[in-house]
Amino acid sequence: MCLCHQQVGHMLIQLRNYTLLPLALSQTKFTNRMHTRAASIKAEMAPSEHNPKSESDICVYVRKKRSRKPQVITENIVKVEPQDPKLGSLPDIEEFAYNKPSIDLPQRKSKPILNDNDKTEVKPPSNWVKVLEGIREMRSLENAPVDSMGCEKAGNSLPPNERRFAVLISSLLSSQTKDHVTHGAIQRLHDNNLLKPEAIDNADESTIKELIYPVGFYTRKASNMKKIAKISLLDYHGDIPNTLEALLSLPGIGPKMAHLVMNVAWNNVQGICVDTHVHRICNRLGWVPQTKTPEETRKALQIWLPKEEWVPVNPLLVGFGQTICTPLRPSCGLCSVSGLCPSAFREATPKKIPRVKTKLSES
DNA sequence: ATCCGGGCGC
DNA sequence: GCGCCTGGAT
Numbered sequence: 001m002c003l004c005h006q007q008v009g010h011m012l013i014q015l016r017n018y019t020l021l022p023l024a025l026s027q028t029k030f031t032n033r034m035h036t037r038a039a040s041i042k043a044e045m046a047p048s049e050h051n052p053k054s055e056s057d058i059c060v061y062v063r064k065k066r067s068r069k070p071q072v073i074t075e076n077i078v079k080v081e082p083q084d085p086k087l088g089s090l091p092d093i094e095e096f097a098y099n100k101p102s103i104d105l106p107q108r109k110s111k112p113i114l115n116d117n118d119k120t121e122v123k124p125p126s127n128w129v130k131v132l133e134g135i136r137e138m139r140s141l142e143n144a145p146v147d148s149m150g151c152e153k154a155g156n157s158l159p160p161n162e163r164r165f166a167v168l169i170s171s172l173l174s175s176q177t178k179d180h181v182t183h184g185a186i187q188r189l190h191d192n193n194l195l196k197p198e199a200i201d202n203a204d205e206s207t208i209k210e211l212i213y214p215v216g217f218y219t220r221k222a223s224n225m226k227k228i229a230k231i232s233l234l235d236y237h238g239d240i241p242n243t244l245e246a247l248l249s250l251p252g253i254g255p256k257m258a259h260l261v262m263n264v265a266w267n268n269v270q271g272i273c274v275d276t277h278v279h280r281i282c283n284r285l286g287w288v289p290q291t292k293t294p295e296e297t298r299k300a301l302q303i304w305l306p307k308e309e310w311v312p313v314n315p316l317l318v319g320f321g322q323t324i325c326t327p328l329r330p331s332c333g334l335c336s337v338s339g340l341c342p343s344a345f346r347e348a349t350p351k352k353i354p355r356v357k358t359k360l361s362e363s
Numbered sequence: 364a365t366c367c368g369g370g371c372g373c
Numbered sequence: 374g375c376g377c378c379t380g381g382a383t
Contacts, residue, residue: 175369175370176379176380177380177381213380216378216381217377218380220371251370254370256368276368276369294369327366327367
């Protein structure tokens with residue numbers, strides 16, 4: 001993995017309802033910005049993809065100018081064509097963006113901003129930006145448990161491959177477990193030099209089990225740790241898989257953790273990390289059509305939520321869900337966006353009928 | 364008593 | 374889908 005200041009190349013990127021945009025991507029920055037009169041455009045390349053060949057390797061954001069907090073309009077890329085850098089300097093962006101209309105795609109009359117009224121696209125829920133900002137504000141005052149610790153801090157000082165492995169193990173242990181408990185377990189593993197695949201592979205399952213106690217489901221997790229260490233050694237040279245699919249194939253790693261690990265370990269955002277809080281709150285806010293599983297929620301949310309919110313939305317909503325929008329008896333009275341929430345004060349508080357033996361019930 | 368910051372096997 | 378695996382918190 002060579003990280004030099006070399007330019008990967010110029011690309012022509014075609015946005016839906018927009019136009020062709022020339023962009024240059026470099027290997028060190030992974031991002032490239034350009035500005036037109038009406039919007040700023042940002043292209044981002046997944047760090048692991050040093051040689052982007054298709055649209056899936058790159059994300060493009062278009063933001064309207066003149067809004068205080070620039071708002072992402074879309075991220076739809078229709079086409080990416082590698083261009084020969086020897087073609088000379090890039091065309092004048094502004095002129096290019098305005099004067100060279102897209103050929104096969106419908107044109108907009110006024111501003112070349114994307115599909116505001118495109119009926120074929122799923123519309124983001126109205127006011128979602130306000131809701132998000134409101135939650136952010138509430139979160140800046142509150143101190144949610146999620147703020148203090150997180151598995152993303154695991155092994156910050158380790159070499160990259162060991163750090164990634166630590167992140168994976170940390171994620172594995174963290175499910176259904178409080179953060180400080182997970183942290184303690186990781187600390188004990190580290191102190192006993194048991195955070196590396198070789199060591200785990202050689203260690204007794206019972207030893208691991210004792211060290212990670214009392215994380216939730218420690219028996220299963222100890223066994224999964226052994227299996228993961230073995231797979232890491234056999235298939236990944238002691239590292240961890242760098243694709244979502246391969247991560248999902250590991251025992252004990254499901255969709256929630258796989259996306260988390262892709263984000264944290266590889267800095268590669270493949271999807272939104274949806275846990276029960278994100279799932280619940282998105283349903284309450286009406287951000288997704290009633291969904292039954294976190295996986296459905298993830299897919300529904302990814303359709304409209306701008307990609308740059310994909311990572312921050314998890315800690316944001318988790319903390320919000322721990323403090324205010326709690327699973328049981330949400331504190332709608334304390335919530336500043338209750339006016340925008342279709343479920344506010346409407347929770348079917350199934351006030352359990354007190355099973356008290358009264359003279360009435362006995363009669 | 365009831366609820367978790369999931370994943371798996373059925 | 375549904376029950377189960379676990380200890381700790383409310």
